[in-house]
Amino acid sequence: MSRNTTHRVRYGMAIDIDRCTGCGACMVACAVENNVSVPPPPAGDRKGLTWIRVYRLHNERPYPESRTAYLPLLCQHCGHHTPCVSVCPQHATDIDPETGIVSQIPERCLGCRYCMAACPYHARYFTWWDPVWPAGMEEIFNPDVSPRMRGVVEKCNFCHGRRQVALQRAAAEGRRQIRDDEYRPACLEACPVGAIHFGNLDDPKQELYDLVHGERAFRLLERLGTEPKIYYLSSQPWVRRLLHNGIPASRRHPDGGRPDVAALRHQQVLARDPRAEERRRS
Amino acid sequence: MSTGWRRRDFLTVFGGGMAGIALSPLPWKLLDDAAIWTQNWSWLPRLPRGEISTRYGRCTICPAGCGLRADIVNGQAFRLTGLPNDPIGGGTLCPLGIAGHHLRYHPARLRGPVEGGRIEEGGTGRDADARSLPLDEAIARLAGWINELQDVGASQTIAILDARPGRLLSEIYRRFSASLGAHYIPARTGGFSSDVLHAMGSAPLPTLGIDLAGIRTLLSFGAPVLDDWGAPSCANQFDRYAGSAGEGTTSSAALLIQVETRPSATAQRAGLWLRNAPGSECALALGLAHVIVHEGLYDRTGTAGQLLDGDGDARPSSGDPLNQGAAVGSSALCGYRELLAHYPPEQTAQLTGISSATIRDVARRFATAGPAVAIPGQDPGGGPLDPQAQQAIWNLNLLTGALDRRRGFVSRRALPLPQRLADAPGGAVTSLSHVPDGSLRMLIVDGALPDHALPWELLTRKLARHGARLVSLSPFRSGLARHAALRIPAPAPLEFWEEVPTPWDAPTATLAIAAPLAEPPRGALHPSALLERIAKLLGMPSPGGDADYLMLLRERAAAVFLTARGHVHRGRDGRRVPLDDYDSAEAFWQELAAGGCWIDDADKTVARLGPARRAFLDPSQPTSWDQGIASAPSAAGYPLTLMPFGPRSMAGEEALPPVMAKLYRESHLRSSPEDVHVHPETARRAGVEDGLPAWVETPAGKRRFQVQTDPAVHPAVIHIATGPAPASFGDLPQEEYPAVLELLSPNEKGVWRMTPARLRPVEC
Incomplete structure (x- = not known):
């Protein structure tokens, strides 16, 4: 793991796929916390807006070997050669050296979407419509997070607003650091089965440290060398096989959905038969 | 030599200046300012300002009533979170509750008569x-x-x-x-229904609850134990029952055996999933009872023992209890024994599609690895099981003593x-x-x-x-x-x-x-x-x-x-x-x-059946078995069985928080009510293809759905979600919603979980 930054804290996350029930509480909590707007119904999985999306994985096996799992996919907060940061002409996205969080500054964003093209995880979303909510809902916005305008890119920032509130509270109490339990992203707080773990990846005293160094941990597209700070945990070989090769796509609109459906099919073939790739190449 | 400016000089200076400006920070600054300016229109919603306070309360969107903490600004709740260690919610809220404060702004909200x-x-x-x-x-x-x-x-x-x-x-x-x-x-x-149980007794029974945390084997007939966010009073049973089936995962302390035709989340996470033929729950329950009674595995110290072995000392000394009904002298018991005699494992296997060896194993496990309970569950969208099946399942509980002890089913005040x-x-x-x-x-x-x-x-x-x-x-x-x-x-x-x-x-x-x-x-x-x-x-x-x-x-x-x-x-x-x-x-x-x-404190009195017990094993109470065991309905020309399903609190056309609905819609995390799930082979035989539209026809009518093939679906069945309806999301036209509920024909008992159906390509 590269240590090419001088972060005082390196926030990261571990998501236990074996525990995730796919209830979607993390998605909803994230949208409520961050004032994510409600695009009109034509917004599907391609043009919809969310900072975390739960994908359904299936091993495509018949009964009784049929298995389903769920993959919450959010910005992976890459720590090395961060693709979105390197392509942004506006410096609208950057790595916070204090925390390792890949931030997004919507006011600077031009909407060129280079970052979306560069992101290998498809974890960035473009606001295709004016931000609208049902009438009167402005009065229940989270006062700590500004709504974004149409034409900018949005993504997970580990609930940066919550960190700011925690910092303010710590400052009011004369502290310069925040305690571990003072800052928790909304998705973690909402997960009913405790599948999401958050903390400082460099702190050996935290449970997260043991989780990400355990045998069940892996990261998406590790071969790209982007050093994501989101770790996934699973003991199920078919899940690890499936996710080792990429990220899943929605099954409903395979031709219009993202990412590449051919890649998904390929993954499913591999999930059924891990040696298929070798045979194909030979 | 002329010192005047020539046209070339002018163009050189102008071009050079332009190039210089382009290479300077100025255009980028202008671009930046323009970007910021265009993102701060007056119509952008303004954030509420004011002191933030906290209140504690309960969510009333569903019957569970999880504890919540509300962060308030200007008198309005803007964030709802679960109460730590809440006995009902377990410290979290479901997606409905998290966005519950949005419901009052739903586009379908009525503000007056x-x-x-x-x-x-x-x-x-x-x-x-x-x-x-x-x-x-x-x-x-x-x-x-x-x-x-x-x-x-x-x-x-x-x-x-x-x-x-x-x-x-x-x-x-x-x-x-x-x-x-x-x-x-x-x-x-x-959830699970005890209506039939109360109808089975000849005297009033106490109100029953279920203590899922106190049992070792849970035999669920379609109850959504691990789907979505659990049952109302036990929102989080994950640690106890899930994860025992996944490859390489550790086995849990309790075994969940899920009897379900549909490849639900509970079925695929259960320790053992029995995919039964549609409508064969009753036959399976009787088949399990056959093994339990035949092998003498029933609870001899409880009500079942008193009924099957006879009161007091009238217990048979040896032999097959199935053939000793006459010794007890109860016509009801004779009827029950005769009924079970028709369901040996081999016969049951033909009816249910589950092997006879599995039926024997499950019956033995259920009878011996107690405390064990069987739940006659109902899918929130698919509705209840047939009363006959419910009665057969409650009799399983009676046989193993689940209604006679303090763990499992418990009486409450x-x-x-x-x-x-x-x-x-x-x-x-x-x-x-x-x-x-x-x-x-x-x-x-x-x-x-x-x-x-x-x-x-x-x-x-x-x-x-x-x-x-x-x-x-x-x-x-x-x-x-x-x-x-x-x-x-x-x-x-x-x-x-x-x-x-x-x-x-x-x-x-x-x-x-x-x-x-x-x-x-x-x-x-x-x-x-x-x-x-x-x-x-x-x-x-x-x-x-x-x-x-x-x-x-x-x-x-x-x-x-x-x-x-x-x-x-x-x-x-x-x-x-x-x-x-x-x-x-x-x-x-x-x-x-x-x-x-x-x-309340736990009710220490065991849910004794008292004088009601005689009626329990009587196959004529409350439903008559003479009409045959419930099975999938059939109709000429309709070779498949349509089985609807739905998530709890979202199984119909009711309003949902807009943000939750839009996220579900965009992510396809829940099966859409516009999709029909079929086995690939079934689709091939019907001439329909994955991802393309097809007609689903029942005797009640026909609707157009999108085909989704899934190898885990039973080949004789098609599944369609009853909700959440697209109109739940807001102002979508209701008439565009191909409601599967309109294709169903509830029978006289109010059961609608199975309807004869067929698939046709849209060209037809």
Whole structure:
């Protein structure tokens, strides 16, 4: 793991796929916390807006070997050669050296979407419509997070607003650091089965440290060398096989959905038969 | 040499200047400023400003009533989170609860009474087709309609459908119905049903809950134990029951055996998934009972032993108990034994599609690895199992002693009523299936959000063919409200004082109070106040005993306080405080109003069946087995079985928080009601393809759906989700929704989980 930054804290996350029930509480909590707007119904999985999306994985096996799992996919907060940061002409996205969080500054964003093209995880979303909510809902916005305008890119920032509130509270109490339990992203707080773990990846005293160094941990597209700070945990070989090769796509609109459906099919073939790739190449 | 500027010099300087400017920060600064300027339009929503405070309460969107913490700014809740260590929610909220404060802004929200615009009159059930009317006029209109029926002696043609039985409001409905001579119809709960169990007994049985944490083997017949966010009173059973099936995952302490045709999340996470042939739950339960009785594995010390071995010393010494019914001398037992004799494992295997070896193994495990319970579950969208199947499953519990011990099914005490209501008992309770077809001329539908689907067909067959009126008290113009001739909206969830009574499956009695987090609109009226005003107009006695709803809630809390039992789980810090520690009923009320939850002590008395036990194994109680064991219905030309399903609290057309609905819609995390799930081989035989549209035809009609192939689906079955309906998301046109509920034909017992069907390509 590269240590090419001088972060005082390196926030990261571990998501236990074996525990995730796919209830979607993390998605909803994230949208409520961050004032994510409600695009009109034509917004599907391609043009919809969310900072975390739960994908359904299936091993495509018949009964009784049929298995389903769920993959919450959010910005992976890459720590090395961060693709979105390197392509942004506006410096609208950057790595916070204090925390390792890949931030997004919507006011600077031009909407060129280079970052979306560069992101290998498809974890960035473009606001295709004016931000609208049902009438009167402005009065229940989270006062700590500004709504974004149409034409900018949005993504997970580990609930940066919550960190700011925690910092303010710590400052009011004369502290310069925040305690571990003072800052928790909304998705973690909402997960009913405790599948999401958050903390400082460099702190050996935290449970997260043991989780990400355990045998069940892996990261998406590790071969790209982007050093994501989101770790996934699973003991199920078919899940690890499936996710080792990429990220899943929605099954409903395979031709219009993202990412590449051919890649998904390929993954499913591999999930059924891990040696298929070798045979194909030979 | 001329010193004048030539055209070339001018162009050089100008071009160089332009290039210099382009390479300077200036254009980027301008671009940056322009980007910022274009993103700060005046119409961008402004954030609320003010001091942030915190309140604690309960969520009333579904019957669970999880504890919540609300962060408030300017008097409005902007964030809802679960209460740590809450005994019901387990510290979190479900997606409905997290966005629950958004519900009041739903585009389908009614802010005052409206009439007309119902679907039957050619409308769409939307506001544009309806006419607003003042609240007083709406109340007078409803009172007038009731009066018309009273005048002609037709009060018995009026009914109130209670969407969430068990509340104080339900008691008010019952008293109002009794005064009027009308029917009070409680809606079915969304979880396991003990209705059949109570019908099986010849004497009243105690109210039963289930203690899922205290058992080792859970045999679930389709109960959504691990789907979504669990059962109301035990929201999180994941640690106990999930993960035992995944490759490489550790086995859990308890084994979940899921009997289910559909590849549900529970089925795929269960320790053992038995994919049975559609409609074969009853046969499987009888087959398991056959093995248990044949091998003498039943609980010989409990009721089953007394019944099968004979009372007292009349126990058979040896041999096959199946052949010793005559020794007991009970014709009922003879009938049960004869029935089981038809279901040896080999025969059962043919009926269910599950191997005889598996049937034997499961029966042995169920009988010996106790405490074990069998749950006759019901899918929130697919509805209940057939009563025969339920009876067979309850008999399994009887055989293994699950109804005779303190773990598994437990009896619980009822919540005390306020004194003024306890003195005047409510009227009779009528099951919807017992209401004669075509007999209702007015149906008043309660406004609580149901946690399960209810096919419109089930209600329409009860309504008179001409002139029947449906009155909706729903705060939204969705679901059944679209059929209503008059809609008088109740406050939306979190807008009024509401009670969270004991969930249907809780092992002990509980009581919590949900304080309002927002003001209801002026045109909304709580149903208790509505009935009070109608009673006054009609000269009837007050259904609430001349007390308003808040006063009744306080009096119920006071009645609980007088029991001096149990403890309070405090909302603000999660501490358990014995009820004795509160000085007064007022202090207890204040604690409940601040998110506290009272939990009764466990009822130490075992749910003894008493004199009722004789009726249990009688195959003629409450349903006759002579008509054959329930199985999938068939019809000529319809080779498949359509089995609907749906997630809890989202199984119908009810309103959902907009942000939650849009995220579900975009992510396809839930099966869409526009998709039909079939086995690839079934699709091939029907000539339809994955991802393409196809017709689903049943005897009730046909609708167009999108085909989704799934190798885990049973080849003889097609599955379609009943919800969440696209119209739940907001202003989507309702008429575009291919509601599968309209393709179903509920039978006379109110069961709609299986319908003969066929698939056709759209070209046909």
